[in-house]
Amino acid sequence: MSAGYIDEMHEAFHSDLIYRAEDIPLECSPKPKELEHTLHGVMKLNGLVIRSLEEIAGRGANAVTYRAGKKFGHEVAQYFQKREDVEGALHELSDLLRGQYSFEVWKPEDKETFIIEENGETFIYLVFHDCIVRQTLRRNGLDQGGPLCQTLFGYVVGAVEEITGRKAKLEIVHTGPNACLKKLILK
Amino acid sequence: MEIHVDKNACVGCGLCVKDCPMHVYELQDNVSVAVRPNNCMGCLSCHEICPAQALEHRGIYAARRHYIDIKVCEMLRKVV
Structure with a gap:
């Protein structure tokens, strides 16, 4: 490695900026547009981690990621307002997921209400x-519905349980390139 | 939601009928017909699976897409 190159490298990381301990950055640096490469790097890294986890742990990978997501959901949602009604809980959840995930409550046309009771279960x-998970999976050419999706499931379940105080379960009904249908089962 | 099937392009393979979880499509005279368009939740799996690219959805929410490779996009912009 030539001395010139090392000097050049040092030059790139040197500035006359004075940074005090009390200085709080008020905006994202650099501009979001310049973070595109960083975002892709993070997505690639996540994809690699998940692919390796699947290779090593096999089907057990889903349980690991689900548990991790659920724990995280509980931790994050504990600072949110506690709600007994599911509608309110979903509203809180939507705030919680803003920027990473967006979802809507949905029903088939033959159902009258959004809370459906069928075969003894309420969902x-x-x-x-x-969905940032879908983006990551498609960026890396991985199947949807695997361990990374389980992290999101766990996250949603953990958050709903924390907000409502009720046990919940999430099931994948269908995954697609533009949207995914999930069933939130209330216990 | 409006779903349009190009009858001239549809090959009647029935993949959209099998794939759709909400049974939006039915095969009628070997052509796919969107019989329950209001049941469509806009996943667009049918677009991905259709070998003839015969489907068109109107009034759909297009999810954010971050996964398209930046370099590929730059190359495509030069060509298209």
């Missing part, structure tokens, strides 16, 4: 539109 259909 709500959720359609996830924007």
Whole structure:
């Protein structure tokens, strides 16, 4: 490695900026547009981690990621307002997921209400539109519905349980390139 | 939601009928017909699976897409 190159490298990381301990950055640096490469890097990294986990742990990978997501959901939602009604809980959840995921409550046309009772179980259909997990999986050419999706499931279940104080379960009904249908089962 | 099937393009393979979880499509005279368009939740699996690219959805929410490779996009922009 030539001395010139090392000097050049040092030059790139040197500035006359004075940074005090009390300085709080007020905006994202650099501009979001310049973060595109960083985002792709993070997505690639996540994809690699998940692919390796699947290779090593096999089907057990789903349980690991689900548990991790659920724990995280509980941790994050504990600072949110506690709600007994499911509608309110979903509203809180939507705030919690903003920027990473967007979802809507959905029902088939033959159902009258969004809270559906069928075969002894009560559930709500959720359609996830924007989803960083889907983006990551498609960026890396991985199948949807695997361990990374389980992290999101766990996250949603953990958050709903924390907000409502009721046990919940989430099931994948269908995954697609533009939206995914999930069933939130209330216990 | 409006779903349009190009009858001239549809090959009647029935893949959209099998894939759709909400049974939006039915095969009628070997052509796919969107019989329950209001049941469509806009996943667009049918677009991905259709070998003839015969489907068109109107009034759909297009999810954000971050996964398209930046370099590929730059190359495509030069060509298209």
